[in-house]
Amino acid sequence: MTNCSVCNEPSLPKKIVxxxxxxxxxxxxGLENVPTSIEEERLFICTHxxxxxxxxxxxxxxxxxxxxxxxxxxxxxxxxxPIGLWSKYIEDKDLDxxxx
Numbered sequence: 068m069t070n071c072s073v074c075n076e077p078s079l080p081k082k083i084v085x086x087x088x089x090x091x092x093x094x095x096x097g098l099e100n101v102p103t104s105i106e107e108e109r110l111f112i113c114t115h116x117x118x119x120x121x122x123x124x125x126x127x128x129x130x131x132x133x134x135x136x137x138x139x140x141x142x143x144x145x146x147x148x149p150i151g152l153w154s155k156y157i158e159d160k161d162l163d164x165x166x167x
Contacts, residue, residue: 075131076120082134089135089146096145101156109141109153116152 077085093099101109113119118130119137126137132149133140140146144156 076127076129077131077134081131085133086135089140089143092145093143096143099144099158100142101144105156106141109148110138112148112152113137113141116148116150118150 100106113126113128116128118128118133120127120129128135128137128140128149130149141153144158147154
């Protein structure tokens with residue numbers, strides 16, 4: 068059972084293609100995950116999104132360009148929300164350097 072208010076969920080083959088693309092991007096991005104604080108922020112945003120479905124206690128994005136498991140996708144720094152509610156995470160490594 069879904070509680071999605073604007074579901075236009077992609078077909079299973081489309082979900083597989085979309086998640087495979089996301090997985091490949093994650094691999095080419097060095098399997099980098101976001102910090103826990105960013106993951107929590109993304110999860111909060113997704114749990115209030117009208118495209119969220121929680122079938123079988125699994126949060127799924129039902130947007131036509133996604134269909135991915137939310138709890139996995141929010142961890143990956145290479146990923147972004149299909150409707151722009153959160154973006155790719157790029158760590159600013161220059162902040163760690165001492166500037167004189």
